[in-house]
Amino acid sequence: MTNSDVTALDDPVGQSLRGHHAHLAQRLGRVATYVPGVATFSAVPVDAEAADWADLAQLLGGGQFADLFSSTATPPSDWEPVFVLEGRQMIGPADGPVEPTDVVELGTADVPEMLDLVTRTEPGPFWPRARELGTYLGIRDGGRLVAMAGERLRPPGWTEISAVCTAPEARGRGHARRLIGALSALITARGERPFLHVAEGNKGALALYERLGFESRKPVTFRGFRTP
Ligand SMILES: CC(C)(COP(=O)(O)OP(=O)(O)OC[C@H]1O[C@@H](n2cnc3c(N)ncnc32)[C@H](O)[C@@H]1OP(=O)(O)O)[C@@H](O)C(=O)NCCC(=O)NCCS
Structure with a gap:
C-alpha cells in the first residue's frame, strides 16, 4: 500500500523543501532553496511577484544560478536565462x-x-x-x-x-x-x-x-x- 497523491508532484521542489528536506532548506517569505552544495533547485509560488523574486535573489546572492523547473512562474527580465531543456x-x-x-x-x-x-x-x-x-x-x-x-x-x-x-x-x-x-x-x-x-x-x-x-x-x- 502506498499513500502517494500525484498532486505532490506538481511542485516537487517546494514540497521537498517544506517537508522531508526542511533541514536542508534556506527560506525567506514565500520562496525557498537548498543550502549550497546540496542542490541548486529553488521553489517559488506559481503567482510569484516582484517581492518573491527579490527574496530569492537575496537568498541566492548576486550572479548565482537558480534551477527553476518545479514552478511555471517567470522571473523578471534581469534574471539571465542560462538554459532551457524539455523533459518529462x-x-x-x-x-x-x-x-x-x-x-x-x-x-x-x-x-x-x-x-x-x-x-x-x-x-x-x-x-x-x-x-x-x-x-x-x-x-x-x-x-x-x-x-x-x-x-x-x-x-x-x-x-x-x-x-x-x-x-x-x-x-x-x-x-x-x-x-x-x-x-x-x-x-x-x-x-x-x-x-x-x-x-x-x-x-x-x-x-x-x-x-x-x-x-x-x-x-x-x-x-x-x-x-x-
Ligand atoms: C541510461 C544508462 C544509465 C543505462 O545504464 P545500463 O547499466 O547500461 O542499463 P541496463 O544494462 O541496466 O539496462 C536495462 C534495460 O534498459 C534498456 N536500455 C538501457 N540503455 C539503453 C539504451 N541506450 N537504449 C535502449 N535501451 C536501453 C535495455 O532495454 C535494458 O534491458 P535489457 O537488458 O533487457 O535489454 C546509461 O546508458 C548511462 O549512464 N547513460 C548516461 C547517463 C544518463 O543519461 N543517465 C540517465 C539520466 S535521466
Missing part, C-alpha cells in the same frame, strides 16, 4: 520485481568517485553534498565505482530517483536496472512510490525507464537562470 516526469510502479543484487550504499568517502562518474556520464545535475538528500547506491567492479543511482527530491508520498549512471565500459549489464530496482524496493518499503525526471532527448534513459515500468505523467521544462 515519470512515475514508477508501486511494486517492482526485486532481483538479487550486488549494490552497496555510498557514503561520504565515496563522493570523489561519485563526482568522477558523473563527470564521465553526465546524468544531469549533481552536487558534492547531493547524497545528503537520500540514499545513494552504487555497483563496484574490481573495486572501481562503475554505476550509481540515488534518491533526490522527496515530496510527500514520493521519492525521486536521480543520478542514474553507468560508466560507458560497464553498460548493458543490467547495472542501472538493479540499482533502480534496489532503490524502488527501499522507497516502496516505506509506503512511497518512485518518480523521476528525464530529458526528452535522452532516448537511452527513456527506453530504460519504460522497460522498468515507469509511465510518463507530464512534460517538464528544465530551466536555469542567473540572479541579477
Whole structure:
C-alpha cells in the first residue's frame, strides 16, 4: 500500500523543501532553496511577484544560478536565462520485481568517485553534498565505482530517483536496472512510490525507464537562470 497523491508532484521542489528536506532548506517569505552544495533547485509560488523574486535573489546572492523547473512562474527580465531543456516526469510502479543484487550504499568517502562518474556520464545535475538528500547506491567492479543511482527530491508520498549512471565500459549489464530496482524496493518499503525526471532527448534513459515500468505523467521544462 502506498499513500502517494500525484498532486505532490506538481511542485516537487517546494514540497521537498517544506517537508522531508526542511533541514536542508534556506527560506525567506514565500520562496525557498537548498543550502549550497546540496542542490541548486529553488521553489517559488506559481503567482510569484516582484517581492518573491527579490527574496530569492537575496537568498541566492548576486550572479548565482537558480534551477527553476518545479514552478511555471517567470522571473523578471534581469534574471539571465542560462538554459532551457524539455523533459518529462515519470512515475514508477508501486511494486517492482526485486532481483538479487550486488549494490552497496555510498557514503561520504565515496563522493570523489561519485563526482568522477558523473563527470564521465553526465546524468544531469549533481552536487558534492547531493547524497545528503537520500540514499545513494552504487555497483563496484574490481573495486572501481562503475554505476550509481540515488534518491533526490522527496515530496510527500514520493521519492525521486536521480543520478542514474553507468560508466560507458560497464553498460548493458543490467547495472542501472538493479540499482533502480534496489532503490524502488527501499522507497516502496516505506509506503512511497518512485518518480523521476528525464530529458526528452535522452532516448537511452527513456527506453530504460519504460522497460522498468515507469509511465510518463507530464512534460517538464528544465530551466536555469542567473540572479541579477
Ligand atoms: C541510461 C544508462 C544509465 C543505462 O545504464 P545500463 O547499466 O547500461 O542499463 P541496463 O544494462 O541496466 O539496462 C536495462 C534495460 O534498459 C534498456 N536500455 C538501457 N540503455 C539503453 C539504451 N541506450 N537504449 C535502449 N535501451 C536501453 C535495455 O532495454 C535494458 O534491458 P535489457 O537488458 O533487457 O535489454 C546509461 O546508458 C548511462 O549512464 N547513460 C548516461 C547517463 C544518463 O543519461 N543517465 C540517465 C539520466 S535521466
